[in-house]
Amino acid sequence: MTTPAPAAAKTYDLSFARWVRDNVNGGDKLNLCMQCGACSGSCPIGVQMDYGPRKLFMMIRAGMKEEVLSANTQWNCTSCYRCVVRCPRGVPVTYILQDLAAKSAEFGYAKGPHENKNFAQAFWWSAATFGRTDERLVTMRYFFSLGFGEGFKRAMANLKTAIGMVKTGRMHIGLPHMTKGRKGLKAALAKAREIEQRN
Amino acid sequence: MSEKKPGVYLCKGCGISDAVDVGALEKVGKNEFRIGHCVVSDALCSPESVASMQKDVADGAVNRMVVGACSPRVMADKFRFDGVPVVRANLREQVAWSQPAHEEDTEMLAADSIRMAAAQLAKTQQPTPAALGEISRTILVVGGGVTGLTAALEAAQSGYDALLVEKSDALGGWSNKWSMRAPHAPPYRDIYGNDIEALIAKVKANGRVRILTNATVAKTSGQPGAFDVVIAHGGQEVTEKVGAIVVATGWRPYDATKLTHLGYGASPDVVTGIEFEAMLAKGAPVKPSNGAPVKNIAFLQCAGSRDPNHLPYCSSVCCTASIKQALQVVKGDKDAMAYIVYEELRTPGTAEEFYREAQRNGVVFMKGKATSVDGKAMTVSYSDELLGEDVPLGGLDLIVLATGMVPNSTNVDAPAIEPEKSEAQLKDDINPVAPIKVSGYAHGEGSPWPHIDKGVPPGGPILNLQYRQGPHIPILADGFSDSHYICFPYETRRTGIYTAGPVRRPMDMAESAEDATGAVLKAIQALEGGAIGSSVHPRVGDLTFPKIGHEKCTKCRRCTVECPFGAIDEDEQGRPTVNFARCRRCGTCMGACPVQTITFDNYNPQMVNDMIEANEIPDEFSEKPRILVLACENDAYPAIDMAGIARSHWSPFVRIVPVRCLGSVTLQWISTALQKGYDGIMLMGCKSGDDYQCHFVKGSALAKERLGKVGETLKSLALEQERVSFEEMSIADSCRAPTVLDAFAKLVGDLPPNPMKGF
Amino acid sequence: MAAGQNGAGPASQTILVVGGGIAGVTAAVEAAEAGQDVILIEREAALGGRVTKLNRYFPKLCHPTCGLEINYQRIRKNPRIRVMTMCEVQGISGGRGDYKVSVQRHPRFVNERCTACGACANATETMVENPFNYGLDKVKAAYLPHEHAFPMRYVVAPEAIAAGEGEKLKSACAYGALDPDDKGETFDLHVGAVVWATGWQPYDPKNLDVYSYVHSRDIITNVEMERLAAHDGPTHGKILRPSNGEPAKKVALIQCAGSRDLNHLPYCSRICCLGSLKHAAYVREQYPDAEVHIYYIDIRAHDKLEAFYDRVRADPQVKFIKSKPAHIRVGEDGRPMLHGERTIDREIYAEPYDLVVLATGMQPSAVAGYRPTMGLVADEYGFLVPVEGDGEGMFSAGVASGPLDVSMSVQSATAAALKAIQAVRNA
Known part of the structure; x- marks a missing residue:
């Protein structure tokens, strides 16, 4: 895999768009975007994004590498697939955002305490370790990854919610739930990593 | 002529006999008009009744008929007997269905309907057509581009000769310059080779097509079936007889030197789409300035089109053309970048797939307006609407301006002939961009494109018509040649002359070819119509034509000036001469003639005069006013009919006379009606003005204008101005028609009775 | 294959036109006026097709019936044209100059003796959805298709016969025109050429589930809007909210409802932009205080029609919003609420309207009915294109x-x- 092209001057520069096309999952379909806005309008958390998917895609086209890779758009996607289902041009918006997030992290655009990245990493740790997500452990790992002080502050702020969840059986105390055959899972993940690195 | 044997046929069906005393109507025919042969049927349209009418004709008992039944708009096929004039009295829609049953006023209305029909029949003759007989079956095609070539070929394939006249020295027109063509067939995404050579070869090989290059039309006179065309060719003028003309003079690119704000002229690397096409035809494009390969290219759409300072319209083809060129660039060079800067991307219909194809291949589409171009730095300043910021598009090797199409509706290489007359003629037209003024929906005064009101295209006429109406084919306010551009796109105001291709509307090659094919069919109809003396659209098949009584004619020239179709010329003595094959039979000349000496065999001033006089006018003490409505038979009359179909009622004092067009209404009829004692007169017809809806273009406008002169007459008779009124009535006004009639009846009823009654 | 080659008989000079909309009517009269015999068959009870159901045409805002009236006059005057309504093509065999076309006539229950007097309508008590108004209102089950119907003849809906009213209707008719036992028929035509002018159907708005067409009566399609604005429509031309009959003073027009969408109609239907501009004019003409918002991707006012776009743009109460709305929900007040992103300023909106009009596209009728298997081929969208x-x-x-x-x-x-003329003359 090649690294993204150097940041363009403030002008249209297709080299970043081409890099996205060649290296980002689903990027080859991105050209088909006609900027109708159905994706951004459909997004349940679009208001929380720096840019909706539509504008992010236009920025890719315009060669705005720095702004695109530093955006929170790709980290906020919840994979509800509404945009994918509705896109009139068959652009796999969700895949593109997911892979853009991975690329942002890989090339160091999600440095330091980064809410979405850190949450994603905590989520992945739990899934890869136990084969399940444990709300308690994911949350604590995510909170404290933002620094001890911040972690403690957030844990306290959410204590009431946590107790409520425990009381209603929505969160349990004790050993984390685990899937059977975690050895297989680990082997599968290792193989996946190997394949990824080979590419 | 054989003896006139009229018959009156009355129908009792569909509620007619429930509403009126049909026996009394029979008496009107027998006693007042002395028509012995009166027949009453329970259902006149039944096969049995029709058969017995047929038998009466065959037996020689009748040779002309009044049919008192339903509207002339229905059952026309049933009451059609060879060689028998049939006049319909509308007893159903406009009496039985719209008036209270058996009231005195209803009976009077029904009786008057029969009287009017009988009076009409008395003045109706079977038309004797003015057939040309010997005609030319050659179709002249002016312009040798894709439209003209197709027209010539289609004419030939239909069994007609074609004479193809091309101004330049080669056939093919702009199509010659195209390197490749955009798709118009499935899968709608593949560029394909320019096949114009094949079309040219086919045309050249066809024995029915005669080709004259370096040739222009110097003069055109005559009429469909028999045009005399003088062609200037090789320094000589030759006269050719042709039957019909297809004008396919095409277009030219908008003058890019007017686009300095888009950098044209600042650098050889700023070119027009046409110029770039020539570069593509030579192979991989290189920078004109230094021969370096083109790696970064920007296409600026709407260069001159959709611009208040340049062309008001969308040139339609430029989006697809730029997409095609961009695809050629990126497919030819994987590293090349192509940007298309657009405001609205217009790839209508299946061309949407071509747009996607360009995107798939990496062409970048940018929505926004190019505000300026620095030709030296090769940078486009452009405000990106989607990013919400100004993005300078720099480092370009080539900037392509997608210039629009300007119609060749005049010959720019020729001087204007009689410039004053040309201007008056060209401006005498609808303005397609005038504000909407229907039902009060209007925003701002005047056109948003004020410059085009003044815009008479430069140059001389294409055909140089030797017509009283001037040398041009009428040109619409946006510069395109005449076309009724919705329902009847081929109709021009010069009969037998059809415009096709981009000269009448921006269109691409495939559409131009189709347009040419349609125009050839219209040309065939026009010349064949001339042969038998039959009218073309909209009164197709009408064999009547205006006859001018020269003994009464005062040579006032109103008929020659007002004919919307330029059908009447003046001879050396200034007398009007009718080119009947050019005539569309609207009767505008008849309405114009101040001495009522223009007549049609079945429609003439005396006939309507007699119809007006045939009605009984109750005396001034009866409190039964009479209102004459002269209604356009194409729109107002059907609207009133449909009000009847909906069983709406209106004033029984109204007497409706259908007219071919309000343009045919002569003021004499109004004066007759006033003298006869009618209390009010209403002209009902189509919308006039910018968005005119008159099938004869300016009939209703002329009627309105003429009516302006009635004021003086009324004053001299000491009559109120309100007695004569003009009402715009569209065919969809069936709900409004009764209200309008009732309101006018009330207004007239509130006036004192016409003092002329009983004189 | 030219006639005679298959030995089936002499070449026919007759042209069959399938479909009696504006294209079919035009093809028929133009061919007949050039001296050809023409048979025009139409599936519905009257000619005029889609255009007869339009209120007005862009850009002149004139009425389709105006041009149709002229065309019907041309048919009436021309004995070369035979019109057959309620007929559909079932199959075709043979070759150029010698086609055998099998035609199915659907029962009308009214024969050619009908005078359009309306006695049958008075006699029936059954009501059916009015096809002329796209089912927005009801009509007597014995009805004249509409006031401008050509041919002007009544039709009886099968529902009236099913309701057992056949004999009652028959005895109401004084002219022997009612035939409750009409079963329709199949017959063959021998023709030399065929013009397919089978037209289109509106794309089914139910397929656009995000636009909640089935959830609110105030969400209608563009063809329904035409009926709402027409004097002979369900509201006599008043643009009212179907849910409560109140004037529609805030109206959203949604472009590309189905068109330019790989999930629905991949092509652009061309007419919808101008149709919606016309709808904006309808609303603004009726209500001086009304607001109209047009949601669009690109406004495709091609060629001279750009002038019409200019006219509407000059109206400050018509706003153009570049956005493909994401979805429509029904708000708490019962009004449809549009959700989406305004692409120019990236605002996420939730905007309520009195009336939402979906500019649904045109789908070729040939996607459903019979279509020819020679001479023409359906492209992937269902349009019939020539086999060269x-x-x-x-x-x-x-x-x-x-x-x-x-x-x-x-x-x-x-x-x-x-x-077609060339095809039969050169057969």
Whole structure:
């Protein structure tokens, strides 16, 4: 895999768009975007994004590498697939955002305490370790990854919610739930990593 | 002529006999008009009744008929007997269905309907057509581009000769310059080779097509079936007889030197789409300035089109053309970048797939307006609407301006002939961009494109018509040649002359070819119509034509000036001469003639005069006013009919006379009606003005204008101005028609009775 | 294959036109006026097709019936044209100059003796959805298709016969025109060439589930809007909210409802932008205080029609919003609420309206009914395009051949008429 092209001057520069096309999952379909806005309008958390998917895609086209890779758009996607289902041009918006997030992290655009990245990493740790997500452990790992002080502050702020969840059986105390055959899972993940690195 | 044997046929069906005393109507025919042969049927349209009418004709008992039944708009096929004039009295829609049953006023209305029909029949003759007989079956095609070539070929394939006249020295027109063509067939995404050579070869090989290059039309006179065309060719003028003309003079690119704000002229690397096409035809494009390969290219759409300072319209083809060129660039060079800067991307219909194809291949589409171009730095300043910021598009090797199409509706290489007359003629037209003024929906005064009101295209006429109406084919306010551009796109105001291709509307090659094919069919109809003396659209098949009584004619020239179709010329003595094959039979000349000496065999001033006089006018003490409505038979009359179909009622004092067009209404009829004692007169017809809806273009406008002169007459008779009124009535006004009639009846009823009654 | 080659009989000079909309009517009259015999068959009870259900045409805002009236006059005057309504093609065999066309006539229950007096309508008590108004209102089950119907003849809906009213209707008719036992029939026509002018159907708005067409009566389609604005429509031309009959003072017009969408109609239907501009004019004409918002991707006011776009743009109460709305929900007040992103300023909106009009696209009718298997081929969208060089006498015209506006359909039909004439004359 090649690294993204150097940041363009403030002008249209297709080299970043081409890099996205060649290296980002689903990027080859991105050209088909006609900027109708159905994706951004459909997004349940679009208001929380720096840019909706539509504008992010236009920025890719315009060669705005720095702004695109530093955006929170790709980290906020919840994979509800509404945009994918509705896109009139068959652009796999969700895949593109997911892979853009991975690329942002890989090339160091999600440095330091980064809410979405850190949450994603905590989520992945739990899934890869136990084969399940444990709300308690994911949350604590995510909170404290933002620094001890911040972690403690957030844990306290959410204590009431946590107790409520425990009381209603929505969160349990004790050993984390685990899937059977975690050895297989680990082997599968290792193989996946190997394949990824080979590419 | 054989003896006139009229018959009156009355129908009792569909509620007619429930509403009126049909026996009394029979008496009107027998006693007042002395028509012995009166027949009453329970259902006149039944096969049995029709058969017995047929038998009466065959037996020689009748040779002309009044049919008192339903509207002339229905059952026309049933009451059609060879060689028998049939006049319909509308007893159903406009009496039985719209008036209270058996009231005195209803009976009077029904009786008057029969009287009017009988009076009409008395003045109706079977038309004797003015057939040309010997005609030319050659179709002249002016312009040798894709439209003209197709027209010539289609004419030939239909069994007609074609004479193809091309101004330049080669056939093919702009199509010659195209390197490749955009798709118009499935899968709608593949560029394909320019096949114009094949079309040219086919045309050249066809024995029915005669080709004259370096040739222009110097003069055109005559009429469909028999045009005399003088062609200037090789320094000589030759006269050719042709039957019909297809004008396919095409277009030219908008003058890019007017686009300095888009950098044209600042650098050889700023070119027009046409110029770039020539570069593509030579192979991989290189920078004109230094021969370096083109790696970064920007296409600026709407260069001159959709611009208040340049062309008001969308040139339609430029989006697809730029997409095609961009695809050629990126497919030819994987590293090349192509940007298309657009405001609205217009790839209508299946061309949407071509747009996607360009995107798939990496062409970048940018929505926004190019505000300026620095030709030296090769940078486009452009405000990106989607990013919400100004993005300078720099480092370009080539900037392509997608210039629009300007119609060749005049010959720019020729001087204007009689410039004053040309201007008056060209401006005498609808303005397609005038504000909407229907039902009060209007925003701002005047056109948003004020410059085009003044815009008479430069140059001389294409055909140089030797017509009283001037040398041009009428040109619409946006510069395109005449076309009724919705329902009847081929109709021009010069009969037998059809415009096709981009000269009448921006269109691409495939559409131009189709347009040419349609125009050839219209040309065939026009010349064949001339042969038998039959009218073309909209009164197709009408064999009547205006006859001018020269003994009464005062040579006032109103008929020659007002004919919307330029059908009447003046001879050396200034007398009007009718080119009947050019005539569309609207009767505008008849309405114009101040001495009522223009007549049609079945429609003439005396006939309507007699119809007006045939009605009984109750005396001034009866409190039964009479209102004459002269209604356009194409729109107002059907609207009133449909009000009847909906069983709406209106004033029984109204007497409706259908007219071919309000343009045919002569003021004499109004004066007759006033003298006869009618209390009010209403002209009902189509919308006039910018968005005119008159099938004869300016009939209703002329009627309105003429009516302006009635004021003086009324004053001299000491009559109120309100007695004569003009009402715009569209065919969809069936709900409004009764209200309008009732309101006018009330207004007239509130006036004192016409003092002329009983004189 | 030219006639005679298959030995089936002499070449027929008759042209069959399938479909009686503006393209079919045009093809028929143009061919007949050039001296050809024409049979015009139409599936519905009257001619006029889609255009007869339009209130007005862009850009002149004139009425379709105006041009249709002239065309019907041309048919009435021309004995060369035979019109057959309620007929559909079932199959075709043979070759150019010698086609055998099998035609199915659907029962009308009213024969040619009908005078359009309306006695049957008075006699029936059954009501059916009014097809002329796209089911927005009801009509007596014995009805005149509409006031401008050609031929002007009544039709009885099968529902009236099913309700056992057949004999009652028969005895109400004084002219022997009622035939409750009409079963329809199948018959063959021998023709030399065929013009397919089978037109289009509105794309089914139920397929656009995000636009909640089935959830609110105040979400209608563009063809329904035409009926709402027409004097002979369900509201006599008043643009009212179907849910409560209140004036629609805030109206959203949604472009590309189905068109330019790979999930629905991949092509652009061409007419919807101008249709919506016209709808904006309808609303603004009726209500001086009304607001109209047009949601669009690109406004495609091609060629001279740009002038119409300019006219509407000059109205400050018509706003153009570049956005494909994401979805429509029904708000708490019962009004449809549009959700989406305004692409120019990236605002996420939730905007309530009195009335939402979906500019649904045109889908070729040939996607459903019979379509020819020679001479023409359906493209992936269902439009009938020529098979080059096979020598057949089959031609498509109007929207059967591609998404066209009225003017272009007439152009296409006139061209097809000449091609058909050539086909029979050279057979």
